[in-house]
């Protein structure tokens with residue numbers, strides 16, 4: 265469905281050439297969900313811009329749905345782009361338009377009758393689970409609902425490919441899962457090919473059948489997601505996999521705490537060795553408006569002081585807890601409320 269052959273992209277800038285992609289060859293099969301993972305600056309957005317035909321490679325070939333990009337005229341390119349839908353990290357919705365108007369936007373030049381457009385929008389609203397929200401404005405929606413509008417809009421013209429550019433990076437873990445689930449359902453029901461770029465391995469693991477790891481403009485590892493996850497070959501891939509395992513363990517722990525302490529906020533405080541624990545904890549434990557107790561602590565000595573984490577259960581009103589955590593910040597102590 266999508267094939268890149270020795271694709272290279274060099275941007276000319278005032279400070280000299282920047283090689284965003286060095287030599288990328290990759291093949292995405294029709295109907296699969298393919299993930300590209302990489303750190304910021306690895307070249308992910310450039311890769312996406314080559315696939316959606318917004319950018320031409322400096323050398324090499326891009327083929328989408330049997331058409332070689334360099335063979336197409338400008339007019340043919342515009343037509344080919346319609347076969348590709350795209351969703352973004354920050355949704356890119358029109359804020360002054362309703363949900364239905366946002367979804368109808370790509371249909372404006374389609375030549376469909378008003379009635380046919382309305383039917384199509386209704387169908388898309390049902391498909392993404394936004395029944396009853398057609399007249400809402402984006403500002404009235406949660407992040408997950410905004411991304412659902414983005415997905416419906418991207419699918420409006422029946423594209424063959426859906427490109428997802430860090431589509432869940434602005435969402436909390438629960439909402440991320442529900443959006444990934446929706447993408448999976450859409451992939452299965454419509455047979456649409458999905459290419460997803462992300463810096464989060466759990467996103468890949470959740471829905472991608474295959475993954476490519478991009479580093480400094482080169483694909484350093486590629487394979488079935490489960491194989492790459494189970495047996496990462498490159499140090500950078502191990503880093504991505506390691507972070508996922510750590511965060512899964514983290515969330516299991518939080519769930520355990522939550523079960524044992526259903527009331528109050530669970531707060532993690534990190535000490536980097538350079539700040540005084542006594543002074544920070546004094547602030548919390550002598551704050552009359554809240555009640556703090558220690559659930560777990562883990563410290564190790566360093567050259568400059570003791571470094572580690574403290575998990576606390578804090579009872580009190582939302583405002584009082586917020587004020588207490590703010591006063592910690594003035595002491596340069598990092599505190600975060602763990603998700604419930």
Ligand SMILES: Nc1ncnc2c1ncn2[C@@H]1O[C@H](COP(=O)(O)OP(=O)(O)OP(=O)(O)O)[C@@H](O)[C@H]1O
Nearest residue numbers: 275277282284302303304305306307308309310311
């Ligand atoms: N239009 C441009 N002009 C000049 N340099 C660019 C341009 N777009 C990207 N680059 C450079 O190319 C390299 C790859 O950037 P790209 O945005 O593709 O990476 P990325 O993996 O998507 O990172 P991020 O997630 O931060 O956007 C970076 O060094 C970037 O500064």
